[in-house]
Amino acid sequence: MIALAKPRAVVLLVAFATTVACGGGDRAPGETGRASSGSVDLTGAGATFPYPLYSKWFSDYASRTGVRINYQSIGSGGGIRQLSEGTVDFGASDSPMTDAELAKAKGGPVMHVPTVLGAVAVTYNVPELREPLRLTGELLADVFLGRITKWNDARIAALNSGAPLPAKDILVVHRSDGSGTTFIFTDYLAATSSSWATAPGKGKEVQWPVGLGGKGNEGVAGQVKQTPGTIGYVELAYAKQNRLPVAAIRNAAGEYVTPSVESATAAAAGVAERLGASTDYRVSIVNAPGAGAYPISSFTWILAYRNQPDSTKGRKLVDFLRWALREGGASAAALDYAPLPPAMVSRLEQRLDSIRVGARP
Amino acid sequence: MSAPVAAPGTPPLGSTSSGTGPPNGPAALGSIRGGAVGDRIYRWTITGFALCVPLLLALIALELGSAAWPAFRRFGLGFLAESHWDAVNGRFGAGPAIFGTVVSSIIALLVATPLAIGAAIFLSEFAPSWLRQPVAFLVDLLAAIPSVVYGLWGIFVLVPLLRTHVMPFLSNTLRLGGTPLFSGPAYGPSMLAAGLILAVMILPYISAVSREVLLAVPRSQREAALALGATRWEMIWDAVLPYARSGIVGGVILGLGRALGETMAVTMVIGNRAEISASLFAPGYTMASLIANEFSEATNELHLSALMAVGATLFAITLVVSAIARWLVWRVSREAGT
Numbered sequence: 001m002i003a004l005a006k007p008r009a010v011v012l013l014v015a016f017a018t019t020v021a022c023g024g025g026d027r028a029p030g031e032t033g034r035a036s037s038g039s040v041d042l043t044g045a046g047a048t049f050p051y052p053l054y055s056k057w058f059s060d061y062a063s064r065t066g067v068r069i070n071y072q073s074i075g076s077g078g079g080i081r082q083l084s085e086g087t088v089d090f091g092a093s094d095s096p097m098t099d100a101e102l103a104k105a106k107g108g109p110v111m112h113v114p115t116v117l118g119a120v121a122v123t124y125n126v127p128e129l130r131e132p133l134r135l136t137g138e139l140l141a142d143v144f145l146g147r148i149t150k151w152n153d154a155r156i157a158a159l160n161s162g163a164p165l166p167a168k169d170i171l172v173v174h175r176s177d178g179s180g181t182t183f184i185f186t187d188y189l190a191a192t193s194s195s196w197a198t199a200p201g202k203g204k205e206v207q208w209p210v211g212l213g214g215k216g217n218e219g220v221a222g223q224v225k226q227t228p229g230t231i232g233y234v235e236l237a238y239a240k241q242n243r244l245p246v247a248a249i250r251n252a253a254g255e256y257v258t259p260s261v262e263s264a265t266a267a268a269a270g271v272a273e274r275l276g277a278s279t280d281y282r283v284s285i286v287n288a289p290g291a292g293a294y295p296i297s298s299f300t301w302i303l304a305y306r307n308q309p310d311s312t313k314g315r316k317l318v319d320f321l322r323w324a325l326r327e328g329g330a331s332a333a334a335l336d337y338a339p340l341p342p343a344m345v346s347r348l349e350q351r352l353d354s355i356r357v358g359a360r361p
Numbered sequence: 362m363s364a365p366v367a368a369p370g371t372p373p374l375g376s377t378s379s380g381t382g383p384p385n386g387p388a389a390l391g392s393i394r395g396g397a398v399g400d401r402i403y404r405w406t407i408t409g410f411a412l413c414v415p416l417l418l419a420l421i422a423l424e425l426g427s428a429a430w431p432a433f434r435r436f437g438l439g440f441l442a443e444s445h446w447d448a449v450n451g452r453f454g455a456g457p458a459i460f461g462t463v464v465s466s467i468i469a470l471l472v473a474t475p476l477a478i479g480a481a482i483f484l485s486e487f488a489p490s491w492l493r494q495p496v497a498f499l500v501d502l503l504a505a506i507p508s509v510v511y512g513l514w515g516i517f518v519l520v521p522l523l524r525t526h527v528m529p530f531l532s533n534t535l536r537l538g539g540t541p542l543f544s545g546p547a548y549g550p551s552m553l554a555a556g557l558i559l560a561v562m563i564l565p566y567i568s569a570v571s572r573e574v575l576l577a578v579p580r581s582q583r584e585a586a587l588a589l590g591a592t593r594w595e596m597i598w599d600a601v602l603p604y605a606r607s608g609i610v611g612g613v614i615l616g617l618g619r620a621l622g623e624t625m626a627v628t629m630v631i632g633n634r635a636e637i638s639a640s641l642f643a644p645g646y647t648m649a650s651l652i653a654n655e656f657s658e659a660t661n662e663l664h665l666s667a668l669m670a671v672g673a674t675l676f677a678i679t680l681v682v683s684a685i686a687r688w689l690v691w692r693v694s695r696e697a698g699t
Contacts, residue, residue, distance in 0.1 A: 176633030178658025213633025
């Protein structure tokens with residue numbers, strides 16, 4: 001154990017030393033703008049869900065511009081806390097900050113910049129089924145409320161006519177750890193079922209009426225894979241990469257849509273059309289209108305202060321965000337993240353102009 | 362012979378008292394070079410080191426207590442019994458988590474203690490010397506496996522095994538399904554799974570300590586018993602085990618301490634459901650896994666404070682357990698009259 005712990009401590013020490021070193025380096029304005037290798041220009045912290053994509057963006061951006069960005073994927077909650085305290089240059093979150101959280105932010109007004117979209121897939125283990133299971137939000141809520149307990153329930157059978165549904169018990173599997181995935185999923189259930197909205201409600205962790213808790217996507221997927229009769233939810237990217245069976249969910253337009261990069265982007269497009277010019281982008285896009293929209297989708301956000309007192313850092317942050325909006329979409333799809341619809345990208349780019357670099361908070 | 366017991370407990374505390382002893386020897390040597398001052402510096406430095414530990418403990422307790430205070434003020438002592446854990450509506454109670462921590466640790470002790478002591482007796486009394494070292498090494502190796510690896514083993518091996526074989530065997534073949542302990546559907550992740558994985562994890566600790574204690578029992582003790590006409594079994598039961606009792610109890614308590622605080626492996630197999638159920642087949646929750654699950658995404662002040670309160674409770678329980686352990690060891694060793 002000690003032998004294991006030692007190298008980790010060394011790595012931590014080195015990481016700490018680098019952070020300290022670069023913090024000191026920023027104070028000296030006489031240096032050239034280009035960062036020397038090994039130093040960090042911007043630090044961020046937050047959501048784990050977009051971390052694989054963000055780290056690709058950061059490395060692409062560093063090799064193109066030399067600007068190095070250090071990101072700690074400590075969870076959305078931690079990202080919001082650190083941004084509020086001003087210990088990072090930007091935060092990242094899978095759920096928008098609440099009004100109370102915004103009021104507590106020490107650096108003034110916070111801007112929400114959507115970067116990509118995530119979708120939550122409903123996965124299940126019913127070996128008898130050949131076609132994707134069809135579900136509605138209300139039905140899904142009743143399953144997760146424990147009101148529907150058998151796979152061959154009349155209401156499930158009505159949506160899946162002809163499917164060989166077994167007379168087995170349904171076992172619900174949910175995330176045990178607080179996560180943005182749970183937030184999106186419960187947000188959707190609350191939007192489509194009034195009884196879900198009153199009883200467990202929406203949140204990163206809720207009091208589940210029934211079922212087992214698995215830790216992480218892998219915990220839920222592992223449980224579902226091993227046990228016949230289970231139903232659970234995981235991130236789209238995780239479901240795709242592990243080839244899990246996914247359910248088709250009825251969207252607001254009445255179509256049954258399976259989760260995919262395209263159907264998540266379609267959900268954002270449907271909502272984006274209706275957003276006013278002054279929106280703060282703290283919007284939920286679950287149960288989105290529009291053809292082909294997958295209903296359990298959500299933005300993930302980068303959070304930045306509108307007033308950036310440090311002009312060097314502020315400019316670097318705005319430049320990066322602009323680049324990410326413009327160029328980031330291409331690498332997103334390759335990693336199974338849904339890119340923003342093009343119409344939104346140009347509007348967001350204009351919005352970035354409102355960040356005041358060098359201003360006092 | 363009480364050395365193995367004291368070692369896991371509070372070695373730095375012990376070193377303050379013994380620290381005054383040994384320097385007297387070198388002091389005589391030191392005074393030749395005219396250095397009673399050096400001796401004093403040495404003594405104060407060592408005392409400082411020793412004081413660091415209680416100081417750290419006090420700091421942790423203070424920090425935990427102040428962070429947990431808002432939750433305790435809001436929910437009162439009912440926090441410890443209440444079984445709601447609803448972050449959305451801000452109602453928190455640690456009852457199921459406390460229950461789960463205690464029950465899973467008890468299962469672990471019940472399973473691991475006989476196994477570990479049996480293994481220790483075999484290794485110290487029966488095993489031929491060519492077998493003793495390799496087997497002891499393998500048992501010790503169990504302690505070096507990271508807990509996340511145990512968790513993965515639990516998910517992929519233990520839980521499916523429980524679901525497809527052990528649980529149906531218990532409830533159908535042995536017809537225990539009607540009793541509250543083994544009722545309900547067999548999902549796999551359960552209090553039973555958590556207890557069993559903890560048993561495997563604490564087994565090497567209990568076994569290693571017990572083995573060392575048994576090996577430290579003087580040869581004369583055994584020879585005397587045999588000379589009085591005892592069989593081998595009677596010799597172990599009446600002469601060796603009583604002599605080693607306090608050390609073995611210390612080993613068991615060390616295992617219990619480990620079981621109470623274990624997080625990762627338990628989280629992966631217990632099912633994470635905040636409910637109190639009599640059935641070992643039902644999923645449960647523990648305090649450590651509750652904190653590990655929710656801390657990173659808790660933004661709400663009350664939620665954070667409630668998690669801190671769970672941490673403070675766990676801290677208090679471990680303190681009480683180790684206090685009981687010290688008392689038990691003290692009583693047992695006094696009774697044994699050694």
